[in-house]
Amino acid sequence: MQEPSLADDLHSVRITTDGVRAGVTLAGHEVSASLSGYALEHRANQPPLLVLYVRPPVDAAVFDGYAQVAVASEVPPTEAIVAFLAGIDPSRLQQAALNRDDLDGSPTELTTAMLRQLTEWAGGRP
Template sequence: MNEATLADALHSVRITTDGVRASVTLDGHEVSSSLSGYTLEHRANQPPLLVLYARPPIDGVAFDGCAQVAVASEVPPADAIVAFLTSIEPARLQQAALNRDDLDGSPTELTSAMLRQLTEWAGGRA
């Protein structure tokens, strides 16, 4: 027998935003502090679909509750990746990679160093 999921039923959803930060309420329960992001999609003749990106640990998120809701298993959404990469200054990235102490002398050392540098920056490490 199949178990019911949050996406099987419609839930009351309210999203308010100041243009930078959003507040997400599901069935009267404010859940924003448990989220790292969300995606809202609406197609003709279908109910809206709200995908929530939960902050770890996911078992700390409680959903009690008119959109279909699905909790995503991976973060971040593609838009966040694009925004991060377009914010990178090429000269700064190149210099940071050249200044690394883990260059290995391989033919792809600069590319590898840039990828490691981007990974560190994306993880919040300066």
């Protein structure tokens, strides 16, 4: 039998932001000073999930309470990658690759140019 996890329970969360800085209150405890960031995800038919990216403590713990806990992963989210690639128009990609200034005449230049173009698009560059 699996033991219950903090992530199994829901807890009161309040996030306020001015567009640059955010205030995060968890179960009545202000925790913003302990965070380097957060991600709030809400999928259909599921409760919202708040992932907290915690700063290493400087001298002592600032937060004392319960929270729904999720471990942030540096592994790229598969669903996002699949959705990004599925949304690529092949003819637009090919044309963008052929219009690049860094084509080098090698046998793999088109493939290389397409990969560079996808990398730039994934990074938000047009």
